[in-house]
Each structure stands twice: as structure tokens, then as C-alpha cells.
Amino acid sequence: MxxxxxxxxxxxxxxxxxxxxxxxxxxxxxxxxxxxxxxxxxxxxxxxxxxxxxxxxxxxxxxxxxxxxxxxxxxxxxxxxxxxxxxxxxxxxxxxxxxxxxxxxxxxxxxxxxxxxxxxxxxxxxxxxxxxxxxxxxxxxxxxxxxxxxxxxxxxxxxxxxxxxxxxxxxxxxxxxxxxxxxxxxxxxxxxxxxxxxxxxxxxxxxxxxxxxxxxxxxxxxxxxxxxxxxxxxxxxxxxxGRQIEDYFPPLGAGGGPELLEVRGLQRTGRLADISFQLRAGEILGLAGMVGSGRNLLARCLLGLEPHDAGEILLRGTRNAARSFRQAMKAGFGYITDDRKALGILGPRSLKENLTIANLQSYLAWGFLRRGREN
Structure with a gap:
């Protein structure tokens, strides 16, 4: 040009x-x-x-x-x-x-x-x-x-x-x-x-x-x-x-582990209708859909961040209707939000504080933060 x-x-x-x-x-x-x-x-x-x-x-x-x-x-x-x-x-x-x-x-x-x-x-x-x-x-x-x-x-x-x-x-x-x-x-x-x-x-x-x-x-x-x-x-x-790459992704596992999570007929009036699926240990389950299709809402219902009107959530075969995110965390759920800056991190706080705040109870003694253990 x-x-x-x-x-x-x-x-x-x-x-x-x-x-x-x-x-x-x-x-x-x-x-x-x-x-x-x-x-x-x-x-x-x-x-x-x-x-x-x-x-x-x-x-x-x-x-x-x-x-x-x-x-x-x-x-x-x-x-x-x-x-x-x-x-x-x-x-x-x-x-x-x-x-x-x-x-x-x-x-x-x-x-x-x-x-x-x-x-x-x-x-x-x-x-x-x-x-x-x-x-x-x-x-x-x-x-x-x-x-x-x-x-x-x-x-x-x-x-x-x-x-x-x-x-x-x-x-x-x-x-x-x-x-x-x-x-x-x-x-x-x-x-x-x-x-x-x-x-x-x-x-x-x-x-x-x-x-x-x-x-x-x-x-x-x-x-x-x-x-x-x-x-x-x-x-x-x-x-x-700087070299030839043969495999872009690791080989997929068999995905035949024990069932960890089962959702049965989950509903939220006007938003979610009769959602059912199973997730096994070592498995990656993808949720796909257009914007507004309910993907994020479904995840938030599983985590206790949003209520649902009907249906069951079973974790390892036991009913697990988390009423809060804290309960979901104790049950073994984790969550990485799509809006990290607003919902995923505490921007003014240090990396150490961001890492430990999700499980702060483990670093407390008599209600006081144990700085040594946190470090």
C-alpha cells in the first residue's frame, strides 16, 4: 500500500x-x-x-x-x-x-x-x-x-x-x-x-x-x-x-465417574421450564444458548443466588436446595462470574485478601483474623 x-x-x-x-x-x-x-x-x-x-x-x-x-x-x-x-x-x-x-x-x-x-x-x-x-x-x-x-x-x-x-x-x-x-x-x-x-x-x-x-x-x-x-x-x-502444535486440547476422559449432580424439573416462572440434567465426576457439561435464554439464571439457581419455583437439585443423590451462596460453597460448589470486576473480585483489596475471603472462617479464631495463618 x-x-x-x-x-x-x-x-x-x-x-x-x-x-x-x-x-x-x-x-x-x-x-x-x-x-x-x-x-x-x-x-x-x-x-x-x-x-x-x-x-x-x-x-x-x-x-x-x-x-x-x-x-x-x-x-x-x-x-x-x-x-x-x-x-x-x-x-x-x-x-x-x-x-x-x-x-x-x-x-x-x-x-x-x-x-x-x-x-x-x-x-x-x-x-x-x-x-x-x-x-x-x-x-x-x-x-x-x-x-x-x-x-x-x-x-x-x-x-x-x-x-x-x-x-x-x-x-x-x-x-x-x-x-x-x-x-x-x-x-x-x-x-x-x-x-x-x-x-x-x-x-x-x-x-x-x-x-x-x-x-x-x-x-x-x-x-x-x-x-x-x-x-x-x-x-x-x-x-x-515457535514450534508445531499437534494437540490443541488434552484428550477427553471417559466421563464415566459417579453421578455428582442431578437437576430434576427445575422451574422459574416465565424464565426456566422443566430443566433436567445429570453431571458425573470428571465430566465437563456445556450449557449453550442465546442471550437471555436462562443460562446464567440456571447457574444462579443452582448456587442459591436466585430462587426457583419447582424442581429438585440433588448432590451425590441427596437433595440440596441451597438457600444462599454460602450453603452452596459448603456443599462443594464454586462460581466464576462473567463480570469479574463487579462481582468476582474486591478491586481495592490485595491478592491475599481476595484469595482468603471466600473461606474466611478458616482464618478466624474467636472472631479475629489470624494474620499469620492467612499469610
Missing amino acids: AEAETVLRLEGICKSFPGVRALEQVSLELRRGEVHALVGENGAGKSTLMKILSGVYQADAGRILLGGQEVAIRNPREAQEAGISIIFQEFSLIRGFSVADNVFLNREPAGFLGHLDRRAARERTRSLLAEIGIQLPVDRKVEELSVVEQQVVEIVKALSFTASVLIMDEPSAALTDQELGRLFRIIRSLKQRGVTVIYISHMLEEVFQIADRVTVLKDGRVMGTHPAGELTKDGLIRLMV
Whole structure:
């Protein structure tokens, strides 16, 4: 392609952390209106490179050229002002604020005498949503939105800075197939506007569906940049790991262990109807369905987080109708939510506290926390 189509270029980017060389002479060229996938194993340097581009980290060496001019990006605000925005895997939204409030957070339109002009913020947000063909109530609180709708808010927030380069870090991590299709439609509309999208993902099927070109990182080095249409899945994996992979998944077991869980005729009026299944020891049981089909509700009923109107739940042949999640945990259930940030972790607390809080009773003596045992 012609040089004029290059919107952003990274040249010789290097970055080290104590004891680790994270990036070594990384060069990358991005073209206007393309979806450029960045792939590699965990620790390959993808996130570090994007944090440098978005102003979170500073490179030890190398340079960034935007529109042919070298730029210094010292912080995220400077990146946004230069037209570079990033959507992290964990969204940067305030859940109790509305869609419009989040889009213009810390740069709210001002009206007469400097008062906040919320009407202008709402109208501008509606206009940005219309540009990508999405209808979303701008007064709705973010905590009431689905994961893909929250991603839409992040995208609109980026567009409000007139982003020319949008970085999406593992955007599909918590999306269903239907939501992923909606996200791809939004990305294609961004392409038509001339926005360059950097798409970071471990899901290689997605890369082949949405990307125009693919850059592979391994151990902090660029292994190559290729048109997506010229790559195969096996070839891409070989570039990522440096060897041929024969078996992508471990062999399945026989699944003939004793029956652990049985659900008989579980019902929730208007939501679940006559759900029955069995689960054996060592078995993986998949639950599939469209958004709103009741998959999450069924799981929450099993865990005592939601009531059910009829039916039985048997654990090892014994009726087990957990009335709370604590009871379900004691019975041997575990739960990994699809919304880790809101429901799965305590963000302000340490890793140690997050690990022990699920079984805090084991670390108490006479009602006091035994710090030594916790450590």
C-alpha cells in the first residue's frame, strides 16, 4: 500500500522492567481504516507495547510517528489528544454514572456561568452512538448495561476524543457469539469512518474473521506481520510459539465417574421450564444458548443466588436446595462470574485478601483474623 495510508508507525521500541526485557526493537506500521490484530502468547509483550502507545508506560528507546511526525506520548491524556485511545479488558467506567456522564467524564460540556450542560452531553452522546449505528439510552446507568453495551460506551468515549487509532485489548473475553457479532459490526463501521483498530486477542478464530493484517509478538520481538488472508491457523500458532502444535486440547476422559449432580424439573416462572440434567465426576457439561435464554439464571439457581419455583437439585443423590451462596460453597460448589470486576473480585483489596475471603472462617479464631495463618 502507499506510504500515504500509514497513520501510525512505531520504530525500535524497547522496554525493560527489573529483571525482564519486555520489548526488544519492536517496529509496527498501522494503516488508516484497517483492523490490525496483535497476537502472541501470554508475556509476549502485547499489553506492554499498547501501554506505551497509549501513554501508560514510557519506552526506554525507539520512537512513535503519527502522521509522519514524531510525537512524545507522556501520559494517557496526551495519547487521547493525539487521537489514540485504548479500551482495556477491564473497563474504565463508573458504574453508578449514566452513559452520557461516563462518555464526557472530567470534560463535561459547560453552559451559562460555567454550569454543567447535561443536555449537551446527552445530545452529543446520542450523536456519537448514531454514528456507529447503535441505539442506547444515554441516561441509563452503566451498571444496568450488558458487557457488550459497556464496550459500546468505551468506544463512544474514545470517539468523543476524535480517535483515529482505537486499541481493543481482549474485547471478546466475556462476550457471547451474538454479542461478538454485534461488536464486529461496530468495528466494521469504525473502519468505514477511517478509524484504525488494533485488535488484541487470544481467540484466533476471531482474528481471521475481523483482521486485515496480523502482527505476531514472541518474547518481546516481532516475528512478522502478514495479511490475515495469507495465514492459516496452524501457521499463526507456529509463529506464536515457535514450534508445531499437534494437540490443541488434552484428550477427553471417559466421563464415566459417579453421578455428582442431578437437576430434576427445575422451574422459574416465565424464565426456566422443566430443566433436567445429570453431571458425573470428571465430566465437563456445556450449557449453550442465546442471550437471555436462562443460562446464567440456571447457574444462579443452582448456587442459591436466585430462587426457583419447582424442581429438585440433588448432590451425590441427596437433595440440596441451597438457600444462599454460602450453603452452596459448603456443599462443594464454586462460581466464576462473567463480570469479574463487579462481582468476582474486591478491586481495592490485595491478592491475599481476595484469595482468603471466600473461606474466611478458616482464618478466624474467636472472631479475629489470624494474620499469620492467612499469610
